[in-house]
Amino acid sequence: MKIRRVASATIASGALLALAACGSDGGNESQAPAPQAPATSAPGNPADNTASADGVTTASDVYGPGCSEVPTSGEGSVGGMVDDPVATAASNNPLLTKLVAAVKATNLVDTLNSQQAITVFAPADPAFDALGAKFDELAGKPTELAPILQYHVVGKRYDRDGLEQAGTVDSLNTAGGPLRIEGSGENMTVNGAKVLCGNIPTKNATVFVIDKVLMPGTNQ
Template sequence: MTVINSRLKALAVAGAGALLVPIGLTAAAPAAQAGSAAEPFGPACSSLPTSGEGSASGMADDPVATAASNNPELSTLVSAVQKAGLADTLNNAENITVFAPTNDAFEKIPKADLDKILNDEAQLKSLLNYHVVGEKVTVDQLPDGTFKTLQGGEITTSGSGQNFTVNDSAKIVCGDLETENATVQLVDTVLMPTS
């Protein structure tokens, strides 16, 4: 009883506003923070708007297709997603990752080839689904990752720090952008499925 009274007196001295947290919960607090989203990384993150719906913080408020539509770096991808009728599917999916080709990535494809893909609904859906993984993939999984895509194929990631490559060809230029339902990794090259 003396020990308990001594502890109560010590708490009273600490002040009436002192926060009482059970010792078991204080040890768990850092672990809870460890699972929080990573900060966006990569050289192209600086080209995103600093405020508004197209900014990193603005994208977090919307589902992925809507968030992408507000990002000026993704207008070609958004047009392709709308043409393929996949916007609602992406917006309603949960815990996915989109390896999102930037406008510059699409410009690397010869116009005739890109037009052919855009006008073939089955090929376009296959291509777009190849850029989507059915789980959240963040920077800690990128150094040596293999992920199954919604198209059925696999993509691989490698690298370290802030320098990551997808399928040994595309670079992640701005990674770990969070949306309401997805993680977005902006890539500088359109990923081509092998199957």
């Protein structure tokens, strides 16, 4: 937030040549670090979530059918990810190894970690597996991979309710077209990709683990 191991997801999550350029963008409101997750919080239970103006969530807000596959303890757990910036949080989660590899291949770890308030749609490992040999090919072509990763990052922090209210959001890869948010609750989709585990808190991002890799220009 296996999903095959989700979380913080983070994305490569998120990973973007343009992230650095928009790091000081006025659209990125400065956010306080996500609150410390309660020790008793358990992922996998839909939250009684109320929309947060700043998009910051806690472990009790995590929801989705895939959250049960998130580790329940350690740095890769929901509680363990909350204090780390998004790229670091994702690297500690065994469900997001392919995303982390993509972020490292494009040298975007520091760029993602330095952002103040973002939303990351993080494809779970099976989503990258579905690309087959294409993923390995892209991993060797950072200039082609980076815009794809950038399309998974929004330069503003949203929680689930905020995304539902927005309807569409712009990624850092604006040329790829807006991201379409449909459904609600545990049936939310992003450009047709299902949210497996959402509202995952990290220090500087809210993460939504999804079941597909989003491709720029294919808003459907």
